[in-house]
Amino acid sequence: MKILVIDDEPVVLNSCRKVLEEGGFDVYLVPSADEALKAMKKEVFDLLLVDVKMPKHDGIYLMQKVKEKWPDVPIIVMSGYPTPDTITDGAKMGADAFIAKPFTPDELLETIRQVIQKEDNHGKK
Amino acid sequence: MFSSTRSKLIASFLGVSFLVGVVSLFIGGQLLYKSVLSEATNRVGLDLNAAREIYQSRIKAIQCPLTITSLEPAFRAALKKRETSELIPRLETVARRAELDFVGIVRKEGDTLCGVGKNSLRCKAVEITNPIAELVFDRKVPVSGTVVLSKEFLSAESHELADRARIGLMPTPRAAPRAEEEETSGMALAVAAPVFEEGDLIGVIYGGLLLNRNQAIVDTVRDTVFQHEIYKGRNIGTATIFFNDLRIATNVMTPDGKRAIGTRVSKEVKEHVLTKGKRWTDRAFVVNDWYITAYEPIEDIFGERVGMLYVGVLEAKYADIRKKALSVFVLITVAGMALAIGLGYILANKIMNPVHQLIKASQQVSEGSLTPEIGPISKDEEMRILQNTFKDMVASMERRRAEAENRLLQSEKQSSVGRLAAGVAHEINNPLTGVLTYTHMLLRRKDIGDDIRSDLQTIAESTERVRKIVKGLLDFSRQTKLDQEPTDVNMLIRSVISPMENQALVKGVSIKFDPGENLPTVTLDRNQFQSVLINLIINALDATEPGGNINIYTATGLSASDTGHKGVEITIADTGSGIPPDNLDKLFDPFFSTKEVGQGTGLGLSVSYGIVQRHRGTIRVQSELGKGSTFFIWIPIEEDS
Numbered sequence: 231m232k233i234l235v236i237d238d239e240p241v242v243l244n245s246c247r248k249v250l251e252e253g254g255f256d257v258y259l260v261p262s263a264d265e266a267l268k269a270m271k272k273e274v275f276d277l278l279l280v281d282v283k284m285p286k287h288d289g290i291y292l293m294q295k296v297k298e299k300w301p302d303v304p305i306i307v308m309s310g311y312p313t314p315d316t317i318t319d320g321a322k323m324g325a326d327a328f329i330a331k332p333f334t335p336d337e338l339l340e341t342i343r344q345v346i347q348k349e350d351n352h353g354k355k
Numbered sequence: 356m357f358s359s360t361r362s363k364l365i366a367s368f369l370g371v372s373f374l375v376g377v378v379s380l381f382i383g384g385q386l387l388y389k390s391v392l393s394e395a396t397n398r399v400g401l402d403l404n405a406a407r408e409i410y411q412s413r414i415k416a417i418q419c420p421l422t423i424t425s426l427e428p429a430f431r432a433a434l435k436k437r438e439t440s441e442l443i444p445r446l447e448t449v450a451r452r453a454e455l456d457f458v459g460i461v462r463k464e465g466d467t468l469c470g471v472g473k474n475s476l477r478c479k480a481v482e483i484t485n486p487i488a489e490l491v492f493d494r495k496v497p498v499s500g501t502v503v504l505s506k507e508f509l510s511a512e513s514h515e516l517a518d519r520a521r522i523g524l525m526p527t528p529r530a531a532p533r534a535e536e537e538e539t540s541g542m543a544l545a546v547a548a549p550v551f552e553e554g555d556l557i558g559v560i561y562g563g564l565l566l567n568r569n570q571a572i573v574d575t576v577r578d579t580v581f582q583h584e585i586y587k588g589r590n591i592g593t594a595t596i597f598f599n600d601l602r603i604a605t606n607v608m609t610p611d612g613k614r615a616i617g618t619r620v621s622k623e624v625k626e627h628v629l630t631k632g633k634r635w636t637d638r639a640f641v642v643n644d645w646y647i648t649a650y651e652p653i654e655d656i657f658g659e660r661v662g663m664l665y666v667g668v669l670e671a672k673y674a675d676i677r678k679k680a681l682s683v684f685v686l687i688t689v690a691g692m693a694l695a696i697g698l699g700y701i702l703a704n705k706i707m708n709p710v711h712q713l714i715k716a717s718q719q720v721s722e723g724s725l726t727p728e729i730g731p732i733s734k735d736e737e738m739r740i741l742q743n744t745f746k747d748m749v750a751s752m753e754r755r756r757a758e759a760e761n762r763l764l765q766s767e768k769q770s771s772v773g774r775l776a777a778g779v780a781h782e783i784n785n786p787l788t789g790v791l792t793y794t795h796m797l798l799r800r801k802d803i804g805d806d807i808r809s810d811l812q813t814i815a816e817s818t819e820r821v822r823k824i825v826k827g828l829l830d831f832s833r834q835t836k837l838d839q840e841p842t843d844v845n846m847l848i849r850s851v852i853s854p855m856e857n858q859a860l861v862k863g864v865s866i867k868f869d870p871g872e873n874l875p876t877v878t879l880d881r882n883q884f885q886s887v888l889i890n891l892i893i894n895a896l897d898a899t900e901p902g903g904n905i906n907i908y909t910a911t912g913l914s915a916s917d918t919g920h921k922g923v924e925i926t927i928a929d930t931g932s933g934i935p936p937d938n939l940d941k942l943f944d945p946f947f948s949t950k951e952v953g954q955g956t957g958l959g960l961s962v963s964y965g966i967v968q969r970h971r972g973t974i975r976v977q978s979e980l981g982k983g984s985t986f987f988i989w990i991p992i993e994e995d996s
Binding site for chain 1: 789795
């Protein structure tokens with residue numbers, strides 16, 4: 231299972247890789263929205279973990295682009311600024327889940343598990 | 356100045372007293388005086404009757420001796436024999452006794468036999484009419500009364516009599532014009548009685564009293580009727596006998612102190628009394644002064660109006676009474692007006708002083724002072740209410756100003772802290788993610804020693820604390836729109852209390868909820884409000900020792916600051932440690948906490964404050980150290996719904 235993590239903060243990227251690899255996922259890391267779109271053209275990902283606040287293009291922009299081309303890829307939004315506005319904006323753009331930074335490994339894995347399960351249920355239907 | 360309440364008040368007092376004064380002046384001066392005057396006029400009328408009686412009695416006093424004499428046999432015999440030497444002493448006796456001016460005998464042949472006067476034996480060639488004797492011859496009965504005697508008759512009786520009768524006419528204002536310059540005739544009281552001898556009328560005995568210059572009658576009237584009453588050196592009562600319109604006997608005085616003989620009556624009175632024969636009772640100008648007078652005509656033996664009888668009372672006495680009464684009334688009026696001014700001034704001061712003070716106080720308020728000087732509280736109820744209301748108004752303004760200032764300060768603090776908090780939170784969260792995940796990843800490893808694991812545990816816990824603080828900061832800085840919906844406050848409180856009851860039970864604190872009845876629904880953000888309530892109840896739990904209570908009430912209430920806005924008030928009271936007065940001000944400040952380090956973020960109450968404020972509500976606290984604290988949350992209800 232391939233997960234693409236997009237965040238401008240290296241420590242977050244590395245943390246995610248650490249946790250997700252431990253969880254048995256293939257992890258791909260990119261530092262910006264543009265890099266993410268480039269990567270997605272090359273490869274098919276099963277899940278996107280997107281930070282909202284990034285320089286140049288933010289997570290909302292990326293989600294728009296992704297939903298245009300790959301509407302089936304589930305997206306988890308993460309933010310260090312988890313206001314209701316951020317959460318609603320993300321949900322409107324089609325985010326499947328929201329996770330507030332900072333998170334523990336268990337919290338992250340649990341969120342991903344829930345999204346995948348939901349996706350599976352969806353797929354079965 | 357003249358439009359001020361004070362002058363209006365004084366003016367109205369003055370008006371009233373002036374009106375009362377004028378009315379009493381009018382009543383006193385006119386009505387009372389009129390009644391006094393009419394009383395006096397009545398009295399003078401009665402006095403005139405008395406005067407007439409005196410006048411008549413004088414006639415009777417003449418009549419008696421003359422009649423008796425006429426009946427004496429010796430006298431009759433002497434007359435028949437014409438024994439003048441016998442007759443004259445008798446006549447003289449009669450004249451002396453009856454105080455007569457003239458007495459005489461006329462024979463049936465028409466000649467005067469004899470008299471007491473010097474010229475009584477008159478020259479037979481001259482025909483002198485003796486009106487009274489002639490009337491007796493005519494009627495053959497005794498005759499008595501007033502009679503006018505000619506100059507010739509008087510001269511025939513005696514020259515002295517004629518002289519006494521002659522009265523020079525003095526110029527008198529208001530009198531009817533008269534051609535002659537002196538009066539030579541006389542008016543007399545006379546009596547004549549027939550003398551019969553054996554059925555034959557042999558003569559007539561006559562006698563009388565010349566009224567001209569005879570003051571006896573008028574002075575008797577004055578002295579008996581008016582009892583010689585003196586007013587300012589003058590006799591109050593006066594009496595006069597008029598021959599025609601001429602004063603022939605009087606005690607009315609001229610200014611130079613002489614009897615006003617020779618003066619005449621006014622044309623008006625003459626017309627009324629002599630011409631028309633009526634009685635006059637009214638004030639009249641007599642000689643030189645006003646009198647209250649009564650006049651009546653005097654008729655002679657033939658029934659002709661030949662003169663008048665007068666009595667009068669000096670009006671000055673009554674005028675003086677009026678003057679005195681008037682001056683008393685004027686005095687009362689002036690005193691009343693002075694009193695009115697004084698009273699009005701004092702009253703106006705009493706009323707207006709607090710008003711002026713209030714005006715000054717309002718000016719002070721408008722200039723920005725909220726501690727104006729109102730002055731002593733008035734005893735007057737309305738004024739007291741006004742003053743107290745003014746005081747309350749200023750106090751409430753002061754309170755509201757303080758509240759507004761406080762709120763402004765609070766929200767300024769909040770917004771600056773909020774912006775800072777948001778930035779800090781966002782920047783901290785990324786590295787915190789690293790710390791948190793790596794620590795937990797390390798903790799998962801089996802190949803680490805217990806000491807390292809313990810250290811890692813500490814890192815994880817500390818990081819957890821940081822995470823909480825940052826979350827608190829973010830909550831605090833959140834300027835989100837409220838997700839409001841109509842809410843039953845009682846249900847909301849129940850939903851908050853039930854999960855906390857176990858926690859309270861463990862601590863040994865009882866939570867009681869006393870829901871108010873018929874509470875209106877309030878539109879609010881349930882989630883945010885729940886966190887406010889949770890925060891307050893947790894604080895209360897922390898502050899309360901085992902065995903203590905937490906009591907929660909709800910009620911419909913009016914805003915403490917906003918005027919009359921209706922709302923719902925939630926009261927959370929604990930019996931805990933209380934809050935020191937110094938801390939009460941800072942209670943809602945961000946990062947203010949009395950809890951031990953690690954126990955609280957210092958943001959809970961501040962966040963709660965912000966939430967309640969965004970609901971346009973208020974949160975306030977009362978606390979007594981050692982007894983407990985009570986928090987009041989007031990939320991407005993929508994007036995429209």
